[in-house]
Structure formats: structure tokens, C-alpha cells
Amino acid sequence: MNSISADNNLLVFIEKNEANFLEEWWQNICLHQYDLHKDKVKENGTQMYQLIKKTLINTITDEELKLLAYKVAKERVEAKVNIGDFVQNVNFGRTIMIKHLFSAETSLEDLQVAIENLNKSFDKFCYYAVQRYTVLKELEIEEKNILLNETHKVKLTLLGQMSSSFVHEFRNPLTAVIGFIKLLKTDYPTLKYLDIIDHELDQLKFRITQFLHTSKNEGAQEQRKEIVTVHLLLEDIIKFLYPSIVDIDVNVLTYFGPEAQTLANKNELKQVFLNILMNSIDAINKKEKPREISVRTDINGENIVIEISNNGPIIPDETREIIFEPFYTTKELGTGIGLFVCKKIIEKHNGTISCQSNDDITTFSIHLPIASEEKKDMFIKN
Ligand SMILES: Nc1ncnc2c1ncn2[C@@H]1O[C@H](COP(=O)(O)OP(=O)(O)O)[C@@H](O)[C@H]1O
Numbered sequence: 001m002n003s004i005s006a007d008n009n010l011l012v013f014i015e016k017n018e019a020n021f022l023e024e025w026w027q028n029i030c031l032h033q034y035d036l037h038k039d040k041v042k043e044n045g046t047q048m049y050q051l052i053k054k055t056l057i058n059t060i061t062d063e064e065l066k067l068l069a070y071k072v073a074k075e076r077v078e079a080k081v082n083i084g085d086f087v088q089n090v091n092f093g094r095t096i097m098i099k100h101l102f103s104a105e106t107s108l109e110d111l112q113v114a115i116e117n118l119n120k121s122f123d124k125f126c127y128y129a130v131q132r133y134t135v136l137k138e139l140e141i142e143e144k145n146i147l148l149n150e151t152h153k154v155k156l157t158l159l160g161q162m163s164s165s166f167v168h169e170f171r172n173p174l175t176a177v178i179g180f181i182k183l184l185k186t187d188y189p190t191l192k193y194l195d196i197i198d199h200e201l202d203q204l205k206f207r208i209t210q211f212l213h214t215s216k217n218e219g220a221q222e223q224r225k226e227i228v229t230v231h232l233l234l235e236d237i238i239k240f241l242y243p244s245i246v247d248i249d250v251n252v253l254t255y256f257g258p259e260a261q262t263l264a265n266k267n268e269l270k271q272v273f274l275n276i277l278m279n280s281i282d283a284i285n286k287k288e289k290p291r292e293i294s295v296r297t298d299i300n301g302e303n304i305v306i307e308i309s310n311n312g313p314i315i316p317d318e319t320r321e322i323i324f325e326p327f328y329t330t331k332e333l334g335t336g337i338g339l340f341v342c343k344k345i346i347e348k349h350n351g352t353i354s355c356q357s358n359d360d361i362t363t364f365s366i367h368l369p370i371a372s373e374e375k376k377d378m379f380i381k382n
Pocket residue numbers: 275279280283310312313314315323328329330331333334335336337338339340362
């Protein structure tokens with residue numbers, strides 16, 4: 001054991017040098033100018049110095065170390081700085097103290113014991129502070145997540161209310177207008193622009209119908225399933241989009257693999273493909289020619305894989321993660337619900353949808369289960 005007199009020697013030494021040692025530490029530490037608790041750092045250093053003094057005369061308690069460590073941890077979280085900086089600063093203090101202790105007039109034995117105790121206190125202090133910091137950070141993240149989930153829920157509720165109250169109001173007159181246009185077409189088959197009006201109205205109806213899928217109360221009609229031959233549906237949709245395709249001069253290529261069927265609600269699936277193709281047309285419009293969209297189907301195990309690609313601008317990684325969220329849009333007149341609805345529909349059909357994007361090509365991949373033979377029999381008979 002170290003004697004009291006030797007301890008006192010060291011104590012006198014570090015008391016005498018307190019101002020110098022602290023100044024040396026202060027000059028060396030890493031401190032950000034935007035640190036909210038910048039002023040407290042020096043104060044905390046001084047307080048730690050007092051605790052180290054107590055360490056040298058063996059009167060330190062864990063509680064005292066913990067108290068300061070917890071206070072510092074809270075400040076570090078509030079200051080939003082990396083805990084690594086804090087650990088480094090503490091270790092600067094440790095290094096300075098140990099370095100100087102060697103010039104104190106004391107026996108090597110006492111010095112050894114003192115350094116050992118000092119290291120223990122520094123280690124404990126760091127441990128308590130980092131442990132506390134982690135707990136506080138986790139709490140902070142949890143709170144943020146709850147808040148995010150809450151805002152998300154509020155948005156969805158709002159969307160649900162919006163869709164149920166407005167969609168029908170929009171759809172009914174629209175259906176009437178589409179009906180009258182058809183009548184006009186029969187009466188005046190050569191009348192100019194009717195095809196364009198008809199097509200645009202169909203697209204409008206499609207966009208409005210998207211809102212219906214975000215509301216929980218989907219009508220019974222929406223839930224009806226049938227056996228769908230995927231490539232035939234894709235061909236239909238590409239035909240339907242023909243005016244937009246010609247309009248922006250894009251080359252649409254199709255590569256259909258072995259024929260495959262899936263059990264699905266055809267209208268919903270149509271919405272998914274239409275939406276992805278319409279997004280591709282929007283995206284590619286921003287690019288110089290040659291513009292290309294490719295639609296591929298293939299079989300992968302139990303799934304049919306549909307890949308819709310375009311050579312438009314890249315979707316950066318951080319954006320790629322949120323495009324399926326409701327209300328995310330980069331378009332002036334966008335709704336940001338298209339891909340959200342796509343994901344909902346595909347998942348309802350036990351499939352998956354994902355997006356890959358680089359400078360050359362952006363691809364949306366959909367996997368859907370292939371309908372089994374017995375399901376096919378069952379549904380075709382019905
Ligand atoms: N093929 C694509 N290429 C580039 N960006 C895309 C593509 N498809 C979707 N996006 C991005 O995802 C966003 C969300 O799409 P979507 O949910 O369909 O809503 P909206 O089309 O109304 O903006 C778009 O605004 C766009 O920024």
C-alpha cells in the first residue's frame with residue numbers, strides 16, 4: 001500500500017501544477033465551435049481534476065465518478081457531438097497527467113500505485129460516460145421513431161379521409177363525361193380530337209382511382225381475383241400508353257420470357273404497371289434522346305419477374321429508399337402516392353417490388369407468385 005505521506009507528495013505536486021496541466025489539456029482537446037456546451041467543457045475538466053486528486057489519496061467513490069460522467073454524457077448528447085471526441089479528450093487529460101507525474105518527487109513504487117489508480121478512475125469515468133451516452137442516444141432515436149410513426153399515421157388518416165370523401169365526387173362526373181364522349185364518337189366518328197380527349201380522361205380516371213387504394217374501404221369489386229397472363233396485360237397497357245409514347249419519342253422494347261400466369265385482381269395489377277410506365281415516361285422526358293424503355297418478363301423459381309427499365313436520370317440511393325413512401329414526389333403536379341399504391345397492391349398479391357438505379361438505367365422489378373395448376377383450374381372454371 002502507498003503511504004499517506006507519499007500520496008501527499010503527489011497531491012501537493014498536482015495541486016501546484018493544476019493551472020498548467022489544465023491549460024495544456026485545454027490547448028490540446030478537440031472542441032467544435034458549434035458545441036452547445038462548449039463553456040462547460042473546461043468546467044468539467046476542472047471537476048475531473050478534483051476527482052483525480054481524490055483518486056490519489058484514495059478517497060474517490062464510484063458515485064462521484066458516475067455523477068460527473070452522467071452530467072457530461074447528457075451534455076455531449078445535447079451538443080450533438082461524437083462520443084469519440086469526448087473519449088479522446090479524456091485520454092489527452094490522462095496522458096498529460098501521467099506524463100507529468102514522472103517529474104514528481106516520489107518513489108517509483110508510489111508512482112506505480114498512483115498511476116494504476118489514476119488509470120482506473122479514468123477508465124471508469126469513460127465507461128460510465130459512454131454507457132450513459134449510448135442509453136440517452138437510444139432513447140432519442142426511439143422518441144424520433146415514435147414521432148415519425150405518428151406523423152406517418154396522421155398523414156395516412158388524412159389521406160384516407162381525403163380519398164373517401166373526394167374520390168367519388170371526382171369519379172362520378174368523370175364517368176359521365178367519358179360516357180358522353182363515347183356517345184359523341186358514335187354519332188360523329190370523324191370528329192377531330194375525340195380520341196385524345198378520351199385517352200386523357202381515361203388517364204385522369206386512372207390517377208383518381210389510385211386514391212381509392214389508399215383508403216381502407218376498398219369496394220368488393222377491387223378484391224375480385226382472376227388468372228392474369230402477365231405479358232398480355234403488359235402488351236395492353238403499352239398499347240394504351242401509345243399516345244404518350246409517341247409524344248415524347250421513346251423506343252419501347254419488350255422481351256417476354258416463357259408465358260406465365262398469376263392470380264390477381266387485373267385492374268389493380270394494371271394500375272401498378274401503368275403507374276411504373278407513366279413514371280418512366282415522366283423520368284425519361286427529362287433526358288436527351290435516344291430514350292428507351294424496356295419491359296421484360298421472366299420466370300424465376302415459383303415467381304414471375306417483371307422488370308420495367310428506362311434510361312432516364314438516376315434515382316440517388318437516399319431517394320430510392322423513400323420513393324415508396326406516400327406523398328414523396330419531385331413533380332410539380334405529382335401526388336407521390338403512385339409507388340406507394342403499387343407497393344401496397346403488389347404486397348397484397350404476395351409479391352415484392354424494388355427499384356435499382358444507376359447513371360445508365362433505372363429498373364423497377366416486381367416478383368409475383370405464378371398461379372399453381374389447381375388454382376388455374378379453379379379460377380378458370382368459375
Ligand atoms: N422511373 C423513375 N425514374 C426516376 N424517378 C422516379 C421514377 N419513378 C419514380 N420516381 C420518383 O419517385 C417519385 C414518386 O413517384 P410516385 O409515387 O409515382 O409519385 P408521383 O409520380 O406522383 O411523383 C417521383 O416523383 C420521382 O421522383
